[in-house]
Amino acid sequence: MSARKYAIGDRVTVRDATTLFHTRTQAFTRGRTGTIVEFRPDWVIPEDEAWGRDDAERGGRYEPFYVVRFRQVDLWPNYTGFDIDTLETEASERWLQPADPETKE
């Protein structure tokens, strides 16, 4: 549907946005920077689905989704595992913003 804003390998930061109602974007990813590793299809965003807007007919907005891979050391202060450990999760485009170029790889 919509053209994708991000490519595989892009560094993105999850928006630290306000959520008054339902979302599926975990608090622990907010403001954290990771890498796009896979595309997912355009899905109705959960913020709409929560209100019964399950499809376009009912007003659900479709948006590209991505798999974002975070280094655990970037998610958690004092991470106790090893630097190579990662966590992957999915995010809709609205929750992502280009990472500050200063953010270290």
Add this chain to the structure above:
Amino acid sequence: MSQTRDHDHDAHAPIQGSDQVSEFEILEKAVRELAIEKGLFSEEDHRRFSEWAESIGPSGGSKLVAKAWTDPDFKARLLADGTEACKEVGIDWLDPTGTGPPSDYTYFYVLQNTPTVHNVIVCTLCSCYPRPVLGMSPDWYRTPNYRRRLVRWPREVLAEFGLHFGPDVEVRVHDSNQKSRFMVMPMRPEGTEGWTEEQLEAIVTRDTMIGVALPQADWTASGPPSAAKANA
């Protein structure tokens, strides 16, 4: 519960039943009763469905992995399109119960373990689980303890399951927070050379496909561990 029986009730603490009913349970019951009243299905239909749905085990997932271990072409198809590959072992991911597509879990991806990457699944938001291929999730998978700790202290949690990895293995946690559901494809263990697909299926247990265990040639989960030791 009245104390009319004469045997001793003081020997142990009373079993704490959950008297609290959640809003979701009330909602489910209300919708179910309405559906029954309107004749959409009967009480017995509901009971039969529950009995069947709760009996789905992890054998579908075991079949997928064993087939992938013995058939490189199938493995490639499974990794490329899990939903489609499931049909080859008789599972229709988009209509797993014969009652239409489920609203929430519609995309299926298989995560391949390698000598340098170990995958493990969790759902921090609720209890998302690849039910069409693994059946009902274990109780611990749905606990806040597992959900909140696996993403934060994955190596410690895996160690509590008896699983340890060195610094050369990347532990990759998959938090299934949106529409995808995941299953881990473990590596085929040593000592299984020449095994049939059926033999292999038996050692691909539920926990190995969640990612909290590795398959072993001497463990099938079909009997108690003491029996497995006796046969070894």
